[in-house]
Amino acid sequence: MSTDYQTIRATLGARLRELRTEAGMNGKDLAARLGWQASKVSRLELGKQTPTPEDLWEWAGAVGRPEVADELVARLNAVQTRYRTWRRQLAGGHSARQELAITVTANTRTIRGLEVSRIPGLFQTAEYARHVFTALAEFRQTPRDTEDAVRKRLQRQEALYEPGRRFRFLVWEGALQVLVCPRGVMAAQLDRLMSIVGLDSVELGIIPFSAELRRTPSHGFWIYDDHLVTVETINAEMWLDDKDSVDLYERAWNWLNESAVYGHQAHRLIARARASLGLY
Structure with missing residues (x-):
């Protein structure tokens, strides 16, 4: 808890x-x-x-x-x-939660996020997302509606191409290495991530293993504009909208952002992870 x-x-x-x-x-x-x-x-x-x-x-x-x-x-x-416990949120499967995510994203102009163990959902390929949803449903023992959930996740990604929106994400280098799917799927996911770097609406920073940190990336979180933070735990998801919590997570994001690399340096780290898969 x-x-x-x-x-x-x-x-x-x-x-x-x-x-x-x-x-x-x-x-x-x-x-x-x-x-x-x-x-x-x-x-x-x-x-x-x-x-x-x-x-x-x-x-x-x-x-x-x-x-x-x-x-x-x-x-x-x-x-x-x-x-919000996952048991309650996912009682009917993952699709409803993805529908909620679409609504929240539609009402947000700037999303900042940190992911430490997997690729952010907004940047996931269909096949990578499919493996993530399948594993989560098995672990949490919730109904499997994988294909509907994947479709909703891809629908949410349409926001990446809408004018006036910004998506500022930090990804711990370890997330580029964690194999939550077969190597071929991960290779395609990393290729997708490299293409994301060039989008006008996206700022993607990678936090290298070797970076000096003022704050360790202990868990992932997303900040919606300046009024809501969502944090996932094993058994629940926290929705925090009080000023103290939002300020605290903004500080954490800013401190971690100091250690992130962008542009060609980020591209190099993604390419290195891709090469480590040993696939052509």
């Missing part, structure tokens, strides 16, 4: 504890009034369990503050909006 999610849930728990103490009740008293186990009250207040909307309505009533129920539910919705 992500630290960001735990922090948000702990904040909600602290608010619940505040309401209980203001009502002059201890945890056992409240549990008895609600007909709950005392351990449930403790878990909710410590942020170790996510409450349901019904839990929050009952809590507000039990402490004599029914008017705060809407506030508590709004806080819960913020938790659930910012922390």
Whole structure:
């Protein structure tokens, strides 16, 4: 579970504890009034369990503050909006998530991103994307709608050719080496990446293994204009829109960008990765 999610849930728990103490009740008293186990009250207040909307309505009533129920539910919705489990997002497969990505991209003028282990989805070939979606569905044990997902991913890439849009991406050199697909597919993907370097709308920086870093590229993230950051973890995707989070990820991107190479230097690193595949 992500630290960001735990922090948000702990904040909600602290608010619940505040309401209980203001009502002059201890945890056992409240549990008895609600007909709950005392351990449930403790878990909710410590942020170790996510409450349901019904839990929050009952809590507000039990402490004599029914008017705060809407506030508590709004806080819960913020938790659930910012922390989206892959199990919930991919319940019907990857296609719906790709449809959402198309919408978000259409409403964004500048996207900045960092990828450390794979090629950014906006630059993927159909065959590379096919292997990525297949592996993810197997790992997360979600429905396979691979062909629909691939079509949606390629549809999203149409934004690369729309006037007025900018795509500024950083890719850790290791992502050029990771074989998530057969060598022939990877070779075609790297060829595609080299062609991307010349697009007017794209700034592609490669962070070399040998670069001196102010900030290590610990995980990938995408920044949409200056108001939203998405971060993928193994079990969930974070959608962060508070100013502090956006500022933090912008700083991380800027620091990493200091170590990236562009143009012919980036092209050389991609070509070196291509040559290491041993294919003609």
